[in-house]
Structure formats: structure tokens, C-alpha cells
Amino acid sequence: MTDRVAAEPQEAWRPSSVQLERDEWRRRRTIRSAAIAAGSTLFLLGAIGGAVVSSPGWDRVRETYFSWDKAVSSFPAVLDGLWLNIRVMVVCWILILLLSLTVAVVRTLRGPVAFPLRLLGTAYVDVFRGLPLLLVIFLLGFGGPALSLQGLPTSPLFWGGAALVLSYSAYVAEVFRAGIESVHPSQRLAGRSLGLSYGQTLRHVVLPQAWRRVIPPLMNDLVSLQKDSGLIAVLGVTDAIRKAQIETALDFNYTPYVVAGVLFCCLTIPMARLTDRYARKKGYHGAGGHL
Numbered sequence: 001m002t003d004r005v006a007a008e009p010q011e012a013w014r015p016s017s018v019q020l021e022r023d024e025w026r027r028r029r030t031i032r033s034a035a036i037a038a039g040s041t042l043f044l045l046g047a048i049g050g051a052v053v054s055s056p057g058w059d060r061v062r063e064t065y066f067s068w069d070k071a072v073s074s075f076p077a078v079l080d081g082l083w084l085n086i087r088v089m090v091v092c093w094i095l096i097l098l099l100s101l102t103v104a105v106v107r108t109l110r111g112p113v114a115f116p117l118r119l120l121g122t123a124y125v126d127v128f129r130g131l132p133l134l135l136v137i138f139l140l141g142f143g144g145p146a147l148s149l150q151g152l153p154t155s156p157l158f159w160g161g162a163a164l165v166l167s168y169s170a171y172v173a174e175v176f177r178a179g180i181e182s183v184h185p186s187q188r189l190a191g192r193s194l195g196l197s198y199g200q201t202l203r204h205v206v207l208p209q210a211w212r213r214v215i216p217p218l219m220n221d222l223v224s225l226q227k228d229s230g231l232i233a234v235l236g237v238t239d240a241i242r243k244a245q246i247e248t249a250l251d252f253n254y255t256p257y258v259v260a261g262v263l264f265c266c267l268t269i270p271m272a273r274l275t276d277r278y279a280r281k282k283g284y285h286g287a288g289g290h291l
Contacts, residue, residue: 067255074247074256081243082263085229092164099169104176128170137163141235160232175217179210219275226268
């Protein structure tokens with residue numbers, strides 16, 4: 001009997017008529033929603049574009065900010081400056097991760113012996129989160145070289161990068177600390193019960209879990225750092241913004257600034273969308289990073 005049943009051909013599963021109608025209704029609704037969204041978006045963009053183009057000063061603005069010839073001529077120089085911004089961002093981000101993780105771990109130490117370290121870490125975070133980044137860049141960029149500290153370069157690029165590292169590390173340290181403290185205390189107790197030391201428990205049990213939880217806000221901080229790396233231009237560093245300023249000074253056409261803005265958007269927007277996609281995929285609903 002079993003062999004005969006197994007030998008009989010199995011009928012392929014087919015959705016019912018109700019299911020087919022439901023799928024067709026969902027498909028029509030999706031198409032309708034997409035059409036309405038596209039139409040409303042085109043209408044809004046058309047209204048904004050029409051208001052801008054019909055303004056009295058549009059011709060002057062177009063000539064000054066959207067000159068195609070000026071954009072083509074200034075593009076290589078601005079792109080060369082952007083390469084410096086990318087290098088600054090990569091190096092600073094590595095240093096920020098190392099410094100901020102150290103500060104976060106110090107602030108989570110327990111016991112009265114570690115109180116001076118916790119106090120120092122708290123003071124560092126409070127000071128550099130309270131100071132505007134541009135002010136830190138001015139203080140270090142102009143004051144650092146004037147000190148003529150032995151063993152440290154006087155390059156504005158070095159001191160501008162140092163300002164980025166010190167300022168961002170204060171924010172990222174709080175992100176790391178929130179991730180560390182979000183790990184349930186039972187995880188620490190479990191590690192200690194297995195014979196792991198405090199450092200081993202932190203390294204093998206707590207930090208791996210904390211790292212996975214703070215990736216979305218860390219990616220947000222990286223997006224912000226990509227933009228703020230252009231602030232070192234105030235020290236005279238020839239990055240993308242400084243290159244655009246030099247190109248603009250030739251004929252007082254501001255199109256190079258628009259070119260620099262577009263290039264920065266080409267860096268930050270994909271990273272921002274990647275961050276949103278990752279957060280949705282992981283179902284992350286925690287606090288965002290420094291933006």
C-alpha cells in the first residue's frame with residue numbers, strides 16, 4: 001500500500017482562486033501607490049523648479065553657481081582635494097575607534113581604585129562634547145604649532161586631524177559605552193563563572209555583543225565625519241573645499257563649491273542609505289549617533 005501511494009504522481013500545489021485574487025489586488029495596489037507617489041513627487045519638484053527658474057535673479061544665479069564650463073575646468077582640482085579628505089577620514093576614523101573604545105572601557109570600570117580614570121574619561125567626554133568642532137580645530141590648528149612641541153609636526157593637516165579625532169572620540173565613546181552597558185549583567189557573571197578574568201570577559205563576552213549593537217550609530221558617525229573632514233580647510237589645508245575656494249577666486253564664479261558639494265554627497269548619501277538598510281535589516285531601534 002505504501003509503495004503504491006508513493007508511486008502515484010503527486011499533484012503540484014496551486015494557489016486557490018481566492019489567493020490569486022488577493023495577489024492580483026495587492027499587485028494593483030502596489031502599482032497604484034507607486035504611480036501616485038511618482039506623480040506627487042514630480043509635481044512637487046516641478047513646482048519648486050518652476051518657482052526657482054521664474055525668479056528674477058535666476059539667470060545670474062545660473063551663471064554664477066551652475067556654469068558647466070567652470071564645473072568641467074574645476075573638477076580635476078576639486079577631485080584631487082577630495083582624495084585628501086578621504087585619506088583624512090580613513091585615518092581619523094581608525095584613531096577614533098581606538099581612542100573612543102579605550103575611553104568607553106575606562107568609564108565602565110568598577111571599584112574605587114578606578115575612580116581617577118573614570119573621572120578623567122568623564123571630563124574628556126564632557127569637554128569635547130561641549131566644544132564646537134570648529135572651535136577645537138581653531139584652538140589646535142593655530143595653537144598646536146605655536147607650542148613647538150618636540151616630536152610633533154607643525155603641519156595644519158596633523159592638527160586639524162587631531163581636532164577631528166579628539167572631538168569625535170568623545171561622541172563615539174558614549175556610543176560604545178551605551179553598547180557595553182546594554183549587555184545584560186548575567187553575561188559578565190557567566191563569563192566570570194567560567195573562570196575568565198575581568199579583561200577576558202570584557203574581550204570575549206561583552207565587547208563582541210556590544211559591537212554588533214552599536215554598528216548603526218557608528219556608521220552614522222562615519223557619515224558625519226565624511227562631511228566634517230572638510231572643516232580642516234579653515235586651516236589652509238588644500239582639501240576639496242580649499243581647492244574649490246582657489247578655483248572660485250580666479251573669476252569669482254562659485255560653481256566649484258557646487259562641484260565640491262556634489263562630490264561630498266556622492267560619498268555621504270550611499271553611506272547613509274547603507275546605514276539605514278543595515279539598521280532595518282537588523283531591526284535596530286536604538287539611539288542614533290552624532291549627526
